[in-house]
Amino acid sequence: MQLFFHQNIQDSTFHLDMEESKHLIKVLRKQQGDRVNFTDGKGCLFECTIIDPNPRKASIQIDQRLYTPDDDFYIHLAISPTKNSERMEWMVEKLTEIGVHEITFMESEYSERSKLKLDRLEKKIIAACKQSLKTRVPKLNPVTPMVDLVQDKKFDDYQRFIAYVDKENDQHLFEKIEKDRAYLILIGPEGDFSQQELQLAFDHLFHPCSLGKSRLRSETAGVAAVHTIQLVNNLQNL
Structure with missing residues (x-):
């Protein structure tokens, strides 16, 4: 088709x-x-x-x-954009194919880019919807400061995660997800989050999580996170 x-x-x-x-x-x-x-x-x-x-x-x-009915769950990925715009285009394409519901580009302390061509990214998303036969276009938001996302009360009912690299942060996202929830997961830049940003997230009840033992590029981490949440919510159908 x-x-x-x-x-x-x-x-x-x-x-x-x-x-x-x-x-x-x-x-x-x-x-x-x-x-x-x-x-x-x-x-x-x-x-x-x-x-x-x-x-x-x-x-x-x-x-x-x-x-097509709505999913019983909702995935909102907030991620710091990379310096290479082509990597962001690849990411939104793959996220759409896998099944993300909302994407926010997030400005953090070590962000590499603060401006994006959202219209071009929207076209990539629509093309991915057509290719993967999806009837819902994910919502795409402009660059938003991390502090605003973390403190936004509309996410109080979401299960909230922050993924980062630390040998003490060894519990995988897969182990922490509760099925059929709304989720907000934060992915930082390749310089990762600062200690102040991590503490801010913890103060607002974000759960630390790992995406595996490898150190991932930001866009790879975003794809891995969304795929993990999809996998947990669809296990009963596999």
Whole structure:
């Protein structure tokens, strides 16, 4: 199955912009009457038919709407962006495929970057949703100071973790997760968190956790954390 994305699907028919129309009609050579599948990124899958294969403004008719229920858990990853933007693009792509619900880029003491091209990252996320047949687009937040995240009361009901490298921090995230919860996990830069930042997190009831014995790159740690939480919550289905 091929999955296409259109953000605002409200009526029984809708039109694609020039870029999407050209891709669908000229590149993929779709014709009038062909069946295509769309998502709005909000949990809906639309089974559709092309009614006008105009390469500048293709018209699509909705035949059936299907809804994907929310997960019983919610993964929010907060991570310090790396200096290399391509590594961040790779990360958001893989996180989307694995199944993250929200990503916040976090400014910490040793952060390597404070500005990101969020529009480019959004495109990577949407492309990953289409490739992995996901009908929900993860929420992407701009760079936020760590202190604001740690002190935000909206996370009081979340199970909160901070992952860092220390020989005394040897309990793996896998062992600490409670199923069917909302989670917030903090991943620092490759210089890791400062002692002051760790203490701030502990003071606000964040649980220390390890992601294994290896020292991971930040983006690898983010992927490992999300995969671990997904694994624990889906063990009964394996």
